[in-house]
Amino acid sequence: MSAERICVGAIAGAYGVRGELRVKSFCAVPEDLETYKPLTTEDGSRQFSLALIRPIKNGFSARIAEITTKEDADALRGTQLYASRDQLPSLPDDEFYxxxxxxxxxxxxxxxxxxxxxxxxxxxxxxxxxxxxxxxxxxxxxxxxxxxxxxxxxxxxxxxxxxxxxxxxxxxxxxxx
Incomplete structure (x- = not known):
């Protein structure tokens, strides 16, 4: 993993049949996941602009504009979402990523x-x-x-x-x- 990117979430699969995703946030404030744009895959080969729809059990329902079907959403299951380190807040002295x-x-x-x-x-x-x-x-x-x-x-x-x-x-x- 590049030190320039930090894993801030993961796609858990489809949520419904219209391309919504189940997303887990690894952020201290879970809703902050949406503010890091663009999110990328670990190697940076794909970018995503994620919009959180509503909280659901163990995460959020979310949308990515290009994902319109359940099959497209399921294809992203397990994808970890990375943000650029310079987008993340600086931490107090006793906290670490x-x-x-x-x-x-x-x-x-x-x-x-x-x-x-x-x-x-x-x-x-x-x-x-x-x-x-x-x-x-x-x-x-x-x-x-x-x-x-x-x-x-x-x-x-x-x-x-x-x-x-x-x-x-x-x-x-x-x-x-």
Whole structure:
């Protein structure tokens, strides 16, 4: 994904038979999805001017002028919608776009490399950073709280973490195996 684009929503499929779409917004204010124009696909090959019609369960009913049939709308199912980074609001010092966190190195408070951020998840409470641990395919979920992640340095490309006790596999156990 280009650092110049941020994923702000996704098309979930058709809504009705006249070309309306079911759209999920990933914006802090869900209705802001409509204000970012044009929205593009991840690679920028297609552009969309989206108009939100009304809220529906888990998102919005929306229109794109070129989409006039249920089949056209269903063909876009799964399409992620990206906005240009310069259209998005700047964030306070303690807030971050998920796209900026993915790929950052994560060290503990002693400077030992733990791994890299693989994804950022949110299942209803706080965000969780999925860490790809050093030296293997194992991942762990680190709470993205001030206590567990005291420092995020985007300029240096790193996160300093103080993981809760028991979150990380014990290195002695890993070496014994």
């Amino acid at each position: 998920h796209a900026d966190l993915i790929g950052l190195e994560v060290t503990d408070t002693g400077g030992t490399l733990l791994g890299r951020v693989k994804t950022v998840q949110n299942h209803g409470a706080d965000d969780l950073l999925e860490l790809q641990l050093v030296g293997g395919s194992a991942t762990v979920f680190l709470p993205f709280t001030k206590a567990a992640v005291p420092t995020v340095d985007l300029t240096a490309g790193r996160i300093v973490a103080d993981p809760p006790e028991g979150l990380l596999p014990d290195r002695r156990d890993a070496e014994a195996e």
